[in-house]
Amino acid sequence: MKYITIALAKGRLAKQTLALLEQSGITCEEMKDKDTRKLIFVNEELKLKFFLSKTSDVPTYVEYGAADIGVVGSDTILEEGRKVLEVLDLELGKCRMCVAGPASARECLEKNEIIRVASKYPNIAKNYFYNQKHQTVEIIKLNGSVELAPIVGLSEVIVDIVETGSTLKENGLEVLEEICPLSARVIVNEASMKLQRERITQIVKDLQSSKKTEA
Structure with missing residues (x-):
């Protein structure tokens, strides 16, 4: 029997996923x-x-x-734009992808003005402003604390993940528009799904059952 290989995102999500797998009898002691x-x-x-x-x-x-x-967050799936099958929402790490900035920037968004947008997620930002809002923007890719960008005048707004919104509030920023909800998803290789459908489907079902038990 061929091995099925599972890639997990390092950190808390990997631990949470392994815990769900363990509930369904799938363990990996080595890890x-x-x-x-x-x-x-x-x-x-x-x-x-x-x-x-x-x-x-x-x-x-x-x-x-x-x-x-x-198993990875839907923010990464959207940003990377890879050709994969998204088969299950694990509902872990729930948060939102939002447009945020000072209250004064709300008018720029409502009037569809040409503005600068700073983000760790340039593809998500581009898709939202160009394809959904039809607003011309200049997107600036940042890797660090994007909240800094509107404070120092690098951009009018940012596109970033928001969990509680407390970091925004502390820095005089707020959520101006919500792009989409985010959570951890199970993704599958297209060819693998055809060749190993039965086994992969069973693993996904096991995860779904464990998710319900957890809830």
Whole structure:
């Protein structure tokens, strides 16, 4: 039997996903060793392989078939734009992708003015402003704290993930428009779904059952 490979985004999401898998009887003891230097973890009995990857790389591994299944936030799926099948919303890490800025910037958005938008997510920002709002904007890609951009005059607004909104509030910013809700999703390689449909579908069903139990 061929191995099924699962790519998990490093950090809290990987731990949460592994906990859900454990509830359905899918375990990987090797991954619990905090001192391990291994990159690939194997459950020989179930013929499963796991690896941890940088969040933004998970859709790439899945698209090219290096992983059959991946678990990653929908913000990454939208930003990377990879050709993958999105099969399940795990409803973990719920938050929102929003346009935020000082209250004074609301008018610029309402009047569809040409403005500068700073974001770690240039593709999501571009799609929202160009294809949904039909507003001409200049998008500035940032990697650090995007909240700084409107404060120092780099941009009028930002596009970023908002959980509680407390960071925005502390810096005199607010949510001006909501782009979409976000959460962790299960993605599958298209060819793998055809070749290993039964096994992959079962893993997805197991995750869905564990998700309901967790809720």
